[in-house]
Amino acid sequence: MAEVLVVVEASQAAGVKKVTLEMLTIARTLGEPSAVVFGDAAALTEKLAEFGAAKIYAASGPDVEDHGAAPKATAVAELVKRVQPAAVLIGSTQEGKEIAGRLAVKLDNGLLTDAVDVAADGTATQVAFAGSTIVKSKVTRGLPIVTIRPNSTTPVAAPATPAVEQLSVAVSDTDKLATVVERVAEQKGSRPELTEAGIVVSGGRGVGNADNFKLVEELADLLGGAVGASRAAVDSGYYPHQFQVGQTGKTVSPQLYVALGISGAIQHRAGMQTSKTIVAVNKDPEAPIFELADFGVVGDLFKVVPQAADEIRKRK
Amino acid sequence: MNIVVLVKQVPDSGAERTLSASDNTVERGSASNVINEMDEYAIEEALKIKEAHGGEVTVLTVGPAGATDSIRKALSMGPDKAVHVSDDALHGSCAVATSKVLAAALGPLGADLILCGAESTDGRVQVVPHMLAERLGVAALTGARKLTVDGSQLTVERQTDEGYEVVTASTPAIVSVWDTINEPRYPSFKGIMAAKKKPLQSLSLSDLGVAGDEVGFAGATSQVLEWSKRPARSGGAKVTDEGNGGEQLVAYLATEKFV
Ligand SMILES: Cc1cc2nc3c(=O)[nH]c(=O)nc-3n(C[C@H](O)[C@H](O)[C@H](O)COP(=O)(O)OP(=O)(O)OC[C@H]3O[C@@H](n4cnc5c(N)ncnc54)[C@H](O)[C@@H]3O)c2cc1C
Ligand SMILES: Nc1ncnc2c1ncn2[C@@H]1O[C@H](COP(=O)(O)O)[C@@H](O)[C@H]1O
Numbered sequence: 381m382a383e384v385l386v387v388v389e390a391s392q393a394a395g396v397k398k399v400t401l402e403m404l405t406i407a408r409t410l411g412e413p414s415a416v417v418f419g420d421a422a423a424l425t426e427k428l429a430e431f432g433a434a435k436i437y438a439a440s441g442p443d444v445e446d447h448g449a450a451p452k453a454t455a456v457a458e459l460v461k462r463v464q465p466a467a468v469l470i471g472s473t474q475e476g477k478e479i480a481g482r483l484a485v486k487l488d489n490g491l492l493t494d495a496v497d498v499a500a501d502g503t504a505t506q507v508a509f510a511g512s513t514i515v516k517s518k519v520t521r522g523l524p525i526v527t528i529r530p531n532s533t534t535p536v537a538a539p540a541t542p543a544v545e546q547l548s549v550a551v552s553d554t555d556k557l558a559t560v561v562e563r564v565a566e567q568k569g570s571r572p573e574l575t576e577a578g579i580v581v582s583g584g585r586g587v588g589n590a591d592n593f594k595l596v597e598e599l600a601d602l603l604g605g606a607v608g609a610s611r612a613a614v615d616s617g618y619y620p621h622q623f624q625v626g627q628t629g630k631t632v633s634p635q636l637y638v639a640l641g642i643s644g645a646i647q648h649r650a651g652m653q654t655s656k657t658i659v660a661v662n663k664d665p666e667a668p669i670f671e672l673a674d675f676g677v678v679g680d681l682f683k684v685v686p687q688a689a690d691e692i693r694k695r696k
Numbered sequence: 697m698n699i700v701v702l703v704k705q706v707p708d709s710g711a712e713r714t715l716s717a718s719d720n721t722v723e724r725g726s727a728s729n730v731i732n733e734m735d736e737y738a739i740e741e742a743l744k745i746k747e748a749h750g751g752e753v754t755v756l757t758v759g760p761a762g763a764t765d766s767i768r769k770a771l772s773m774g775p776d777k778a779v780h781v782s783d784d785a786l787h788g789s790c791a792v793a794t795s796k797v798l799a800a801a802l803g804p805l806g807a808d809l810i811l812c813g814a815e816s817t818d819g820r821v822q823v824v825p826h827m828l829a830e831r832l833g834v835a836a837l838t839g840a841r842k843l844t845v846d847g848s849q850l851t852v853e854r855q856t857d858e859g860y861e862v863v864t865a866s867t868p869a870i871v872s873v874w875d876t877i878n879e880p881r882y883p884s885f886k887g888i889m890a891a892k893k894k895p896l897q898s899l900s901l902s903d904l905g906v907a908g909d910e911v912g913f914a915g916a917t918s919q920v921l922e923w924s925k926r927p928a929r930s931g932g933a934k935v936t937d938e939g940n941g942g943e944q945l946v947a948y949l950a951t952e953k954f955v
Contacts, residue, residue, distance in 0.1 A: 391857065391858055392858075393858060448836070448838075448863065449826055449836070450826075450829070450830075450836070453826075453830070473857075474822070474838070474839055474856075477821065477822045477823050477826075478822075478823070478825075478826040478836075478838060479826075480823065481791070481795075481821075481822075481823030481824070481825075481826040481827045481830070482826050482827065482829075482830045484791075484792050484823070484827070484917070485792060485795065485827045485830040485831060486830065488792070488917070489792075489917060490790065490792065490916075490917030490918035491790075491791065491792065491821075491823065491917070491918065492918055493819075493820075493821045493822070493823065494820065494821075503921065507926075508715070508819075508923070509713045509714070509818075510709070510713075511926065512713070512925060512926055513713075513714070513715065513923055513924070513925055513926065514923060514924050514925075514926055515715070515920055515922075515923040516920070516921045516922050516923070517918055517919060517920045517921060518918060518919055518921055519917065519918045520916060520917060520918055520919045521916075521917040521918075522917065554833050557829075557834065557835035557836075557865050557866075557869070558835040558836060558837055558863050558864070558865040558869075559863065559864050559865065560861050560862070560863050561862050561863065561864050562861060562862040563856075563858070563859070563861045563862075564859045564860050564861065564862075565858045565859045566858070566859035566860070573857055574857075575857075579954065603949075603954060603955065621841075621855065621876050622855050622857070627709055627817060628733070628734070628874075628875050635954075636949070636952070636954050646709070646710055647709060647710065650709070653929060654926075657952055657954075658929070659945065659948065659949070661941070661945070665934070665936070670931050670934055671929070671930075671931050672929035672930075672931060673931055673932065673934070674931075674932040674933075675932055675933050675934075675935075675945065675948040676931065676932070676933070676934040676935070677934075677935055677936075677937055677941040677942075677944065677945050678934060678935070678936040678937060678941075679936065679937025679941040680937070683937065683941070683942070684937055684941040684942045684945065685942065686942065687940070687941065687942025687943060688941075688942035688943070688945045688946050689942075690942070691942055691943050691945075691946040692946055692949075692955050695946070695950065695955055696955075
């Protein structure tokens, strides 16, 4: 069976990210998954094995790790030429897309981004125009290089015993033109990552100020979810930009999305309308968010949310 | 500093958007078209750098004839001149081909700094900046929320899922910007009048030495097979809080097994 390269998304803090497990799950329907790790593979091997990586290619060291996407794309391109995989799956994240873009140019190969599924014949299902349109596309030149959106599928374990192969990548000077000189981790606590969370609780301008966002955080923590924010909330300084959901923020697709004091502008919907279940609290009965909410409460969030939090505590 | 800003015209993301029923490309004819929002931030950043360090700002667009409107609008913010690559053969181009055309147009412009948006709102592919870096052999600093220019040294701060990172490179380089980097200026009346007289060079593919079959449908590396509108979501139950709204909410969450 042909190999399918899966470029691993992982972080120091969280280890293998969920999107990687989703990619391994999809890869198994296309061939035999081989994980490509940048950095220390040892810490990730167990998880990758559990989800079916039949092989692990690892490239590490400053040349590969400290210059952004360029050397990583070089490494993947070398692998593609050597092992002739059936497909390459990459996370639909900032760096994932950057690697994919470079890879496509290097190989003069087609590229599909933001896919939620890849069929056995390589046809990808993509979500376009703010979640309003479903597109089926195919790479017509070269092999399928597809970036996969987090929360596209449920990861299924399929234990394997991968051999780890260390790659020595021929990183050129051009690959090293940009240098990461500092990485700053910001305290995030124990909340799940926004794009990967099964539950997202978001606050909008209706939350009123930064201090009140504690209410949003409290509900998120009770539900075991991540915290999001509308652009109006971010622009007003209530919550940091990396938590913005929407057109110019993150796209989320959780099982449950809770919108608190968010009107539901089209650009906000762009980032959340593929959520499985949506609930909303808004004091304006005409707020457009209610057009997509499976359950809506017309009311003051400062009354509704604390009561909901108490009720959840009671039920626990 | 010689700066080129990449500006794409896209259908307004605040309006209904669709793919074409006849050939599955982004419907641009009937849409209300605007400058891709993030590109306005790139224009602003270019103007600020010019104001601080001197130089020239050129707008570069690859797109249909109608994109001229967006180019004039871009010029009204303050750039000096524009280049518009337009050719019927471009219709149906994929990102790989678009980057080839942009790279061909960038070559003779000899930019020290290429500024662009982090992503376009129509495709949201977020790949063009790195594709260009790959083709031109220059550094790519992408997703900038802050850019510092010190002679030929560029420093960018970019947000990551974990926090942020600081990335450096020397010119020539391509920098893509996020909408947190600045606040784009509004064109002044004077700017709008001046824009009408600024040089706008139109180029065809043959001017760039790119063959028609390398782009458009002929040269596409991927193909949209079919598309459909997602069924619109419909609102479900809506209750008005009469003192127990929070409890009702949790009762609903419980039936859906979230608590
Ligand atoms: C190019 C572009 C890109 C954009 N990108 C994004 C994006 O990525 N993400 C995004 O979110 N937006 C984006 N926007 C902005 C978007 O158009 C809206 O302006 C924004 O989503 C509004 O945020 P909001 O719903 O929090 O604020 P508002 O629209 O002001 O709504 C606040 C809501 O809170 C309710 N409320 C107030 N007080 C209470 C209370 N005590 N209890 C209950 N409800 C209350 C109000 O009834 C109102 O419905 C973008 C806009 C543009 C032009
Ligand atoms: N056809 C084009 N003409 C000019 N600039 C473009 C074009 N396509 C993409 N760009 C630039 O590349 C950025 C990223 O686009 P994308 O990779 O398509 O999401 C945009 O914000 C533009 O600055």
